[in-house]
Amino acid sequence: MIRETTSLWVLPIIPLIVASSTGGNMSRALMANSKVTLATITTVFALASLCVGMSLTLMIITLFLTRLIVHGPPAPQIVVSGFIITSPLGTGGLSLLVNGLTLADIFPETRTGNEFPRISLSGEFLYAICVAAAFIFWAMGACWILISIFTIVVVRRRHKVPFTLTYWGAVFPNGVYALCIVRLGTALESPFFNYLGVVWTGFVAILWVVAFVPTFMHTWDTSIFPESTPDVVDPRHVKESNGQRTASYHATHFA
Numbered sequence: 001m002i003r004e005t006t007s008l009w010v011l012p013i014i015p016l017i018v019a020s021s022t023g024g025n026m027s028r029a030l031m032a033n034s035k036v037t038l039a040t041i042t043t044v045f046a047l048a049s050l051c052v053g054m055s056l057t058l059m060i061i062t063l064f065l066t067r068l069i070v071h072g073p074p075a076p077q078i079v080v081s082g083f084i085i086t087s088p089l090g091t092g093g094l095s096l097l098v099n100g101l102t103l104a105d106i107f108p109e110t111r112t113g114n115e116f117p118r119i120s121l122s123g124e125f126l127y128a129i130c131v132a133a134a135f136i137f138w139a140m141g142a143c144w145i146l147i148s149i150f151t152i153v154v155v156r157r158r159h160k161v162p163f164t165l166t167y168w169g170a171v172f173p174n175g176v177y178a179l180c181i182v183r184l185g186t187a188l189e190s191p192f193f194n195y196l197g198v199v200w201t202g203f204v205a206i207l208w209v210v211a212f213v214p215t216f217m218h219t220w221d222t223s224i225f226p227e228s229t230p231d232v233v234d235p236r237h238v239k240e241s242n243g244q245r246t247a248s249y250h251a252t253h254f255a
Contacts, residue, residue, distance in 0.1 A: 005067040006074055007084045007169075009060045016053030017091045020046045024098030031105050043102050050095050057088040061144075073151045076159045081169035082148035086141045090177035093137035097183045100130025131187050138184060141177050163218065167211045174204045 023046030030039035064085065073079055107123030148170075155161060178200040185193030218224035 002063060002067050003071045005060075005063045006078060007064055007082045008078070009064070010057055010084060010088055013053050013056045013060065014088055014091070016049050017057070017088045017095060020050035020053065021091055021095035021098060022046075023049065024095055024102060027102040028098065031102060036106060039102060040106055043099050043106065046095065046099050050092060050099070053088065054092050057092075061085060068147070068151065073155050076155050076161045077164050078166050079152055079155045079161060080164075081166040082151055083145065083170040083173045085144045085148070085173070086177050087173035089137045089141040089144065090173060090180040093134035093141070093180040094176060094183055096130040096134040096137070097180070097187055100127040100134075101187075103127055103130070131184075134180065134184060134187075138177075138180055141180070145174075145177070163214045165215070165224065167214070171204065171207050171211055174200070174207055178204050 023042050027039040027042040027046065030036075030042060067074075074082070104123040104127035107126070152161065178197060181193055181200055182197035184190070185197050215224065
């Protein structure tokens with residue numbers, strides 16, 4: 001079971017985390033139009049979706065890391081898809097930053113009192129927690145990017161890594177990871193993350209070109225599509241096979 005684990009197992013989970021970040025953007029738009037109640041409901045559902053998605057993602061990451069340690073890297077055809085693990089981490093960090101910013105605006109407007117969460121600084125406190133968690137996801141994403149690079153290098157030394165559509169599995173994860181870096185730079189007002197976001201965005205553009213050019217070439221000569229033409233069947237083999245089945249039937253029922 002563990003031997004068959006791949007990074008592709010996180011693909012069904014990613015929509016939960018993407019929906020969470022989308023809900024954060026929707027809540028920001030609702031707050032801008034003074035619809036605090038709808039923004040609060042949207043943020044709650046977005047954070048709930050994030051918790052479910054990240055819980056499942058961490059389980060899959062544990063299985064995949066165990067597979068790499070015990071059974072070695074995956075097949076050369078899918079080794080590039082190891083970057084997909086970075087996708088839920090980058091998107092999760094982005095979701096925390098966006099939803100945390102909404103929480104920082106919601107609580108001072110709707111909560112008043114002397115105890116948490118009714119104190120006016122509760123929104124800033126929750127936002128600080130979200131920023132810290134987003135930084136953790138960024139660090140985990142950096143770790144998995146290094147693991148993916150080292151895995152590709154190890155496989156490349158032993159086998160040829162052919163071009164497949166799994167190359168595109170390196171573009172989107174690094175794209176959302178770059179967006180998470182940019183958001184962290186804005187939240188922390190850090191020149192390091194600002195410059196890193198620019199560099200990583202350029203790296204994503206290079207990855208897109210590296211994936212697009214071979215895809216276009218292989219699509220033009222149709223070599224990227226799997227063979228769907230049925231095998232040519234020799235009529236003599238069909239007759240021989242039918243004759244053998246007939247003989248076996250008679251020998252079984254009329255012996």
